[in-house]
Amino acid sequence: MEGLNFFFSDIMVRVLIGIFEFIFSLVILFHLNWKLTLISLCILPLLFLATRLYSKGIRRVSREVMEKGAVANRQVQEALSGVDVVKVFSAEERETARIHNFLEDYKRANIKRTVTFSLSSELLSLIGAAGGFLVLWYSGWDIIRGSFTLGSYIAFSGYLAKLYGPTQMLASVGLSFQPAFIALQRVSELMDLEREAKDSGIKLSKLQGEIEFRGVSFSYDSKPALREVSFKINPGEKVLISGPNGSGKSTLVKLILGLYRVSEGEILIDGYRAQDISLSSLRERISIVSQNTFLFNDTIWNNILYSRPEASAEEVEEVAKLSGVEEFA
Ligand SMILES: Nc1ncnc2c1ncn2[C@@H]1O[C@H](COP(=O)(O)OP(=O)(O)OP(=O)(O)O)[C@@H](O)[C@H]1O
Ligand SMILES: [Mg+2]
Structure with missing residues (x-):
């Protein structure tokens, strides 16, 4: 946080100095030659437009870099945690090639971002140079006609650099903020996720062990896992649920534990609706041995x-x- 504060205060100071320099130079430029000043101001809308245009592109490529990076990271992590399985099946080369593809994607996204960034800063300099050229062209005529002196031109150009410098700096600060905005957006997407209210609801000090499903349906995202499941298990009863791979056995147990909310129907535990029971009191009273031991x-x-x-x-x-x-x- 300290570093972040320092970063922002550093930028704020630079922006304030930039604005001060801009106003100061503008006053002097108007004083030196108001017509030339108006001509040199023509490029400011162009700078603004270019910044707007590139902001969008930079945001898009920054998001792509982050997403591709996250995918590549996940693949590497998965391959490393399953390294025994990879070796047992002699899948090292296959696995390496697969990960290589993800890293290639990541690299391409990075190159795209670098190119976009470089192009944007080149364009900003080009627009600034175009302004300088316009001033040179116009004042050249005035100098030939004798209505503007060479000395005034040199002074004008010096102050013009003080006008364009901060403007370009502000534009590039705006652009360099874009990746940070995207990162912030991704963090806030996570922060906005609803927190599970573990302790609200009925607190059960003891469970009899009656479990009833009434027309329970549940989908992960849009993929249905359970459809209209109804049954009742009485206290003390031992029940075996069998079914093919992916038929929803584990999902059923996860619903009892309140790890997911049912989409339709309801689950009753000791006669209470599962969503009314405090999750921590429910989970404290259920034991589970999962097929994936950890x-x-x-x-x-x-x-x-x-x-x-x-x-x-x-x-x-x-x-x-x-x-x-x-x-x-
Ligand atoms: N976290 C998840 N996100 C998305 N889909 C999931 C998730 N967990 C399970 N599924 C899908 O839901 C369906 C039911 O999965 P579930 O794990 O409940 O089956 P299962 O009967 O326990 O299978 P298995 O016999 O392999 O243990 C499957 O199609 C599975 O792919
Ligand atoms: Mg299972």
């Missing part, structure tokens, strides 16, 4: 304690015994 980089003891940090030593040992961990731990 262990934290910590001791077995602490991994066992994870679901209930206040459990006693005897309880941890009991769990270790029940799960067969005790044999090797």
